[in-house]
Amino acid sequence: MSDRPTDGGLTFHLSMMRGHGSHTSALMAQNSPHAEPHHDHAACIRGAMDSAERLCRERGVRLTPLRKRVLEQIWQSHEAVKAYELIHQLSSDDHTVKPPTVYRALEFLLTQGLVHRIESLNGYVGCIQPEQAHDTLLLICRQCGVVTELADAGVTEALRQKASAQGFALDQPVVEGRGLCRQCARQRDAGS
Secondary structure, eight states: OOSSOOOSSOBOOTTTSTTSOSOOOGGGGGOOTTTOTTOOHHHHHHHHHHHHHHHHHHHTOOOOHHHHHHHHHHHTSSBOEEHHHHHHHHOBTTBOOOHHHHHHHHHHHHHTTSEEEETTTTEEEEOSOTTSOOOEEEEEETTTOBEEEEOOHHHHHHHHHHHHHTTOOOSOOEEEEEEOOHHHHHHHHHHO
């Protein structure tokens, strides 16, 4: 578990936090970017970047231009982005970004809590609560690929207790669930 404070079990969707201030309501967790017609993705990205810049400044670490570009690319969608996709997106006709450079930027973003690594997809998504410590609980839609971040200390605490009962010291619980997001489930049900 990281050194950032936990949120007390609130649930959020990646697309919903940005542009709604630090008092995001749990009601927003019920929406996905597909189900939320008023989602302002440009504001979502701006909010994520502003938050990242502020946090890095407060922590005394540098959000270099490349780190910032990597984070911006990750926030372009609410789906997992793989490192080699980032390399391709960040490279131009006259300049190729090398894999180690992107991996170092990703490591920095992970360390600062600005992104999460989706272990099962070997990809990355922006973290909606970089100010607060929380274990990674992610729901991944198998249809559209949208990722929903959950913050529920009870789930990971139960996992830690089960691991401890087995004599296993769990450092970093990562819980990933697959299924259908609200919108894809509605589409499936409408087609039935």
